[in-house]
Amino acid sequence: MATLEIVNVRKSFGSVEVLKGIDIAAEDGEFLVLVGPSGCGKSTLLNAIAGLQANDSGEIRIDGRDVSGLHPKDRDIAMVFQTYALYPNLSVWENIAFPLEARGVSKADRRAEAERVAELLHLTDYLDRKPRQLSGGQRQRVAMGRALVRDPQIFLFDEPLSNLDAKLRVVMRTEIKKLHRTLGTTMVYVTHDQIEAMTLATKIVVLRGGEVQQVGAPDDVYNLPANMFVAGFMGSPSMNFMEGVLAADAGGATLGITRPDGGSVSLHLPVPDALAARYDGKRVVIGVRPEAMVDAESETRDGTYQQIEWPLEILEPTGADTIAVLQSNLTGGEEEMVARFSARTSARPGTVVPLNVDTRAVVLFDPDSEEAIFHAAASGSAPPVALAVANGSGA
Amino acid sequence: MNDIVLGQRSLTDRLLRVALYGVLIGFMLFYLAPLYVMVVTSVKSLEEILAGGLMNLPKKLDFYGWSEAWNNACVGTECRGMAPFMWNSLIASTAATIIPTAIGALNGYALSLWRFKGSELFFGLLLFGAFIPFQIVLLPMASFLGWIGWSSSLVGLTFTYIVYGLPFTTLYFRNFFVSFPMDLVNAAKIDGIGYFRFFWRVALPSSVPIMIVSIIWQFTNTWNDFLFASTMTKLESATVMVALNNFVEVANGVKRYNVDMAAAIIAGLPTLAVYLVAGRYFLRGLMAGAVKG
Ligand SMILES: Nc1ncnc2c1ncn2[C@@H]1O[C@H](COP(=O)(O)OP(=O)(O)OP(=O)(O)O)[C@@H](O)[C@H]1O
Ligand SMILES: [Mg+2]
Numbered sequence: 001m002a003t004l005e006i007v008n009v010r011k012s013f014g015s016v017e018v019l020k021g022i023d024i025a026a027e028d029g030e031f032l033v034l035v036g037p038s039g040c041g042k043s044t045l046l047n048a049i050a051g052l053q054a055n056d057s058g059e060i061r062i063d064g065r066d067v068s069g070l071h072p073k074d075r076d077i078a079m080v081f082q083t084y085a086l087y088p089n090l091s092v093w094e095n096i097a098f099p100l101e102a103r104g105v106s107k108a109d110r111r112a113e114a115e116r117v118a119e120l121l122h123l124t125d126y127l128d129r130k131p132r133q134l135s136g137g138q139r140q141r142v143a144m145g146r147a148l149v150r151d152p153q154i155f156l157f158d159e160p161l162s163n164l165d166a167k168l169r170v171v172m173r174t175e176i177k178k179l180h181r182t183l184g185t186t187m188v189y190v191t192h193d194q195i196e197a198m199t200l201a202t203k204i205v206v207l208r209g210g211e212v213q214q215v216g217a218p219d220d221v222y223n224l225p226a227n228m229f230v231a232g233f234m235g236s237p238s239m240n241f242m243e244g245v246l247a248a249d250a251g252g253a254t255l256g257i258t259r260p261d262g263g264s265v266s267l268h269l270p271v272p273d274a275l276a277a278r279y280d281g282k283r284v285v286i287g288v289r290p291e292a293m294v295d296a297e298s299e300t301r302d303g304t305y306q307q308i309e310w311p312l313e314i315l316e317p318t319g320a321d322t323i324a325v326l327q328s329n330l331t332g333g334e335e336e337m338v339a340r341f342s343a344r345t346s347a348r349p350g351t352v353v354p355l356n357v358d359t360r361a362v363v364l365f366d367p368d369s370e371e372a373i374f375h376a377a378a379s380g381s382a383p384p385v386a387l388a389v390a391n392g393s394g395a
Numbered sequence: 396m397n398d399i400v401l402g403q404r405s406l407t408d409r410l411l412r413v414a415l416y417g418v419l420i421g422f423m424l425f426y427l428a429p430l431y432v433m434v435v436t437s438v439k440s441l442e443e444i445l446a447g448g449l450m451n452l453p454k455k456l457d458f459y460g461w462s463e464a465w466n467n468a469c470v471g472t473e474c475r476g477m478a479p480f481m482w483n484s485l486i487a488s489t490a491a492t493i494i495p496t497a498i499g500a501l502n503g504y505a506l507s508l509w510r511f512k513g514s515e516l517f518f519g520l521l522l523f524g525a526f527i528p529f530q531i532v533l534l535p536m537a538s539f540l541g542w543i544g545w546s547s548s549l550v551g552l553t554f555t556y557i558v559y560g561l562p563f564t565t566l567y568f569r570n571f572f573v574s575f576p577m578d579l580v581n582a583a584k585i586d587g588i589g590y591f592r593f594f595w596r597v598a599l600p601s602s603v604p605i606m607i608v609s610i611i612w613q614f615t616n617t618w619n620d621f622l623f624a625s626t627m628t629k630l631e632s633a634t635v636m637v638a639l640n641n642f643v644e645v646a647n648g649v650k651r652y653n654v655d656m657a658a659a660i661i662a663g664l665p666t667l668a669v670y671l672v673a674g675r676y677f678l679r680g681l682m683a684g685a686v687k688g
Contacts, residue, residue, distance in 0.1 A: 052581050073587035085578035089600040098596075099586035150586065 503568025
């Protein structure tokens with residue numbers, strides 16, 4: 001068990017800077033999830049923590065000790081690779097116990113350890129098979145077994161579930177979460193799947209182009225996104241964006257929105273006076289989660305919902321509810337918006353339908369900087385902590 | 396209408412196939428003809444050979460040629476048969492197969508999976524060795540062997556084979572290991588598994604196909620070598636290829652074709668045996684090494 005601090009880590013490949021000064025801190029027992037689009041530097045950062053690749057500058061501290069100059073084997077970490085990296089010619093139990101072989105553990109003890117770990121991962125029946133005789137999920141568990149047998153200070157996972165089918169992914173996700181609960185060891189987990197990030201993490205780090213966009217608890221990253229990128233990346237379907245013009249008035253401001261079909265609607269928002277004054281008459285982008293945008297028939301708690309009318313394009317019934325696809329009014333974008341309608345909605349595609357918008361959950365963004373300027377969920381208070389952190393390290 | 400088109404196509408298809416097999420069989424006969432002549436000639440009596448009919452089957456099997464070649468063939472004035480020279484060849488080729496394959500495996504492993512600063516340059520220089528024509532190094536090598544006291548000896552010849560085999564075996568193993576998943580090495584590094592343990596327990600057992608290629612390559616090349624063997628050995632240390640040349644040349648009077656052919660077949664049997672045992676893996680390994688390199 002250990003803490004992990006990453007301090008201003010930079011890494012370039014040739015002239016391309018892949019990590020642009022990363023700062024992250026993880027407490028003892030943290031489940032830290034690094035999430036971001038493909039190519040944003042997640043694996044590079046993980047390799048730097050593991051010591052497989054030297055970073056150009058900055059420090060990586062495990063339990064307060066800078067390990068930057070240490071060989072991977074001296075960092076007391078274990079890693080599960082996306083490809084599983086099983087030794088093809090060794091049997092399952094030899095794969096699991098191979099790290100112990102290098103430590104001079106006797107064969108009988110190695111076998112016993114492998115059996116103990118296999119029990120934990122439901123691999124007991126497969127101990128004498130070769131990796132090629134296993135299914136994807138079983139291979140993945142062998143890879144985890146090899147990490148577990150070490151009992152390291154920190155576990156590193158590089159997209160361990162991305163080669164599994166959707167159903168198995170959910171199962172293994174739960175297994176990993178249970179494992180973390182049982183062991184309580186610090187884990188760093190890389191994924192580009194935001195659902196994995198939300199369900200597993202105690203702390204999420206959103207990366208983009210080698211920069212940290214936001215660090216925070218899953219709830220905070222979801223409800224209080226620091227900018228439009230985070231808001232759009234976390235959540236599925238992703239957050240809806242609409243453009244409008246703010247007008248200060250009593251008790252906040254009114255956002256006037258021009259619809260793609262030319263009509264106009266408005267929402268009253270409880271923004272602080274200072275903000276309303278600053279953006280009075282200016283363009284802003286409002287972000288609304290699909291689940292905060294429902295049809296008129298859905299049950300809505302009074303007071304927080306405001307009704308607007310918007311043209312409906314398509315309805316996609318999913319059984320439990322119906323996904324309504326709407327056209328966004330973002331300039332130049334053919335972007336779509338998605339609302340969650342009830343399963344028995346009477347709304348007809350091709351018409352203008354009433355929508356109830358939950359204004360407690362909306363976020364306002366500056367259209368130029370794309371930074372969040374107002375989170376309704378933070379009840380109109382000053383910018384939340386998460387935002388301040390992201391701003392501090394972003395520039 | 397569709398049917399007619401299909402019918403025509405399948406007719407031309409069939410004709411093409413017949414033509415293809417015809418050509419292939421033709422080539423096969425062309426290649427096998429010399430072997431056939433060798434085999435039938437080696438079991439004919441001298442009278443029957445001189446009577447003509449090169450392609451005819453023997454009227455009566457006669458193993459005089461084989462026993463004469465094995466027991467009494469002469470090099471110079473000595474007529475001790477082929478056995479001592481076969482033995483020389485076997486020693487030289489076996490050593491020149493095992494040693495460069497072992498070292499080449501370690502080299503290739505280091506140059507692909509545990510690269511160090513300058514390893515690419517090192518590999519480049521080593522490759523250079525594979526492309527120098529042997530004729531160029533013949534004299535320098537001979538005088539070097541003389542200098543260290545190994546001239547005209549089997550040890551010197553074997554040493555030469557080992558040195559000139561290394562670039563090839565290294566190249567094979569390097570190209571094989573280059574396509575080895577790097578994550579395996581990374582996992583080993585993190586888990587504290589060292590260079591030699593990984594080589595011995597994981598890399599080497601996975602490299603059997605390319606090992607077979609290396610073995611066949613080294614064995615057949617050194618066994619069949621004439622250039623080095625004829626310049627670097629003397630009578631007692633001659634390999635079977637040098638000896639074979641002498642058997643054929645030394646004969647005065649009537650040429651005993653049956654003895655010559657039998658000797659040639661005997662000299663070629665070991666490489667044939669290696670192919671039969673390992674050939675199945677040969678193509679597979681060659682592909683793996685070449686395509687993914
Ligand atoms: N060895 C390397 N040499 C040059 N560029 C590299 C190297 N490794 C990674 N990169 C580049 O660095 C960037 C980040 O790569 P990285 O593998 O960290 O992305 P990632 O976030 O893990 O993406 P993914 O989700 O696809 O795995 C990419 O643009 C990649 O092309
Ligand atoms: Mg990656």
